[in-house]
Amino acid sequence: MTTLVSKPIDQLRAFFAGPEERDGAAHAGPKPLWSPYAAGILLGVVLFAAFFVMGRGLGASGAMNRVMAALYELANADFAHGLTYYREYFVGDGSVLYDYALFQLLGVLLGGYTSAAFARRSRLMLEKGPRIGAGGRLTYAFAGGFVMAWGARIARGCTSGQVLTGSANLAVGSLTMFVMFFAGAYITAYAVRKQWT
Amino acid sequence: MDLIAPLFKMEFFGADAAMVWAFAIGFAFGTALEKAGFGGARKLTAQFYLYDMTVFKVMFTAVVTSMVLVTASAAAGLLDFGALFIPATFIWPQIVGGLLLGVGFTAGGYCPGTSVVSVASGRIDGMMYVLGFFAGLAVFPVFFDALEGFYNAGGLGVVTLFDVIALPPLLIASIVAALAVASFFGATWVEGWARVRWPHLKP
Known part of the structure; x- marks a missing residue:
């Protein structure tokens, strides 16, 4: 594992491996x-x-x-x-x-x-279902981020600032967003099913 | 009891200390999201294929927990509910914006807050999501002048269901809590149904 010259990707991998793997301790699975x-x-x-x-x-x-x-x-x-x-x-x-x-x-x-x-x-790691390649998943990730940036700016807040925070105080606009968020996500789920299932 | 909260607005500490508090609150926020499994897109999108309703359960539990604590501390005379920042309602942009957030969520796999946790735990798709998010943020202000009319459409001011329903806030929160518990039984039933219907989908 230890080399004097390592590529950036290996350094990234080591950074995210967590302290136990970096120290060469036996690999244990993730905690529940x-x-x-x-x-x-x-x-x-x-x-x-x-x-x-x-x-x-x-x-x-x-x-x-x-x-x-x-x-x-x-x-x-x-x-x-x-x-x-x-x-x-x-x-x-x-x-x-x-x-x-x-x-x-x-x-x-x-x-x-x-x-x-x-x-x-x-x-x-890359999070994706078994039926899509890495390139497809990354394209969807970029597009999803782009669309959500517009959604959040038009609505004056995202799932944290509006759907969670506003709804907890029963703000009418935030509750509306709570419903529309789930509606939009369920409508899209069928179209992008190959990405996740 | 004495009205003491929100602590910052009652001037218990200044702006610099507020930043330290904000960092601490954010640290706990990130921890809660990660413990729920919200650092990973598959857990987050499973909600919309019905076999794992963790997103709904976590969000609704959090909303109810906060609502009960806020209304109880307001009823006890500790917290000034009127001093809380509550987002104003602009109904049309919020309908469209909410829909876009939902569409982008199943496509992208994250929301802004969870994408930060995903980046922090090594998700490459999360890093790409953040790039896409910043690309959207970069373009939006350029088109804002054309959108400003719609952005301000349907403005109703700050309006909450506490204003609309003529019951004590703590009672309303208790009713919402009971609804939440009932909905969790329903969500768990749907999960079981979906796992039988599509056995290959596993959390």
């Missing part, structure tokens, strides 16, 4: 997932904590949008500041990245990594 109710209660308590401490719930797409705005600003500040959609981001002296949502997203990244690594669920 939590029951959906246990994980749901933890998620609900975290959501409540966000309300109790910050007065705001959880989110993901808003923070990514701020990263995009910062990238635009880095590339061409005049262009970024001229975009109508970013007008609320570029006010005052502070950075567009100094925001609650962004620090929360960094926490998600590290929390997800730590949890997966300690449960031996972290591994460089």
Whole structure:
């Protein structure tokens, strides 16, 4: 395993292999997932904590949008500041990245990594069903991400900020999105069934 | 009891400390998503082939848990419900946006939050999803001026079912909790039916 010169892909593989495999310990299988109710209660308590401490719930797409705005600003500040959609981001002296949502997203990244690594669920891999090739799966992944970015921006929030957070306070628009999200996903399931089944 | 929450809005700490809190809350959020199995696209999309309804169970459990804790702490006089940020309703863009989120979810395999966990646990398709998401985010502002009319269509302000239904919020939350428990029995029944109908589909 250990070579002096290793390719980037091997370094990536080693990074995601988790501490036990990196140390050459005997390979044990992944630990079992939590029951959906246990994980749901933890998620609900975290959501409540966000309300109790910050007065705001959880989110993901808003923070990514701020990263995009910062990238635009880095590339061409005049262009970024001229975009109508970013007008609320570029006010005052502070950075567009100094925001609650962004620090929360960094926490998600590290929390997800730590949890997966300690449960031996972290591994460089491609998630797909048996009836589709890697290229097809990656194309769908890119397209799905693109479509969801538009969905989240049009609706002012994604599955975290609206479907979960808004619904927990029974916001009418968020509950509508809860229903439409499941409807859209079930409608699409038949069309993309070769990807997953 | 004394009204103390939301702690940040009651000025228990400042903006810099809020970022540390946000990081801690995010860390727990990422942990919960990963423990549920939401770092992997097959677990997430199984919901829509009926043989594993974990997505529905986790989300509804989380919604009910938070709702009961929020309404109970508001009823106890600890939390000012009116100070919580609640997204305003814009019904038409939310109908279309919700549909697009659903379509993209079964195609892409992730949502924005879970894609971050998938990247953190080594999913290559998750990394591609994030690239696609940023591509969408890059294009959207360029077309925003043409879309702005629709973006603001059907604005109803901040409106919740707590405003609409003339019952104490804690009672409403308890009713929703009972509905959730009933729906979990239904979801488990559907899982069993689907696994008999399509035996090759396994969680």
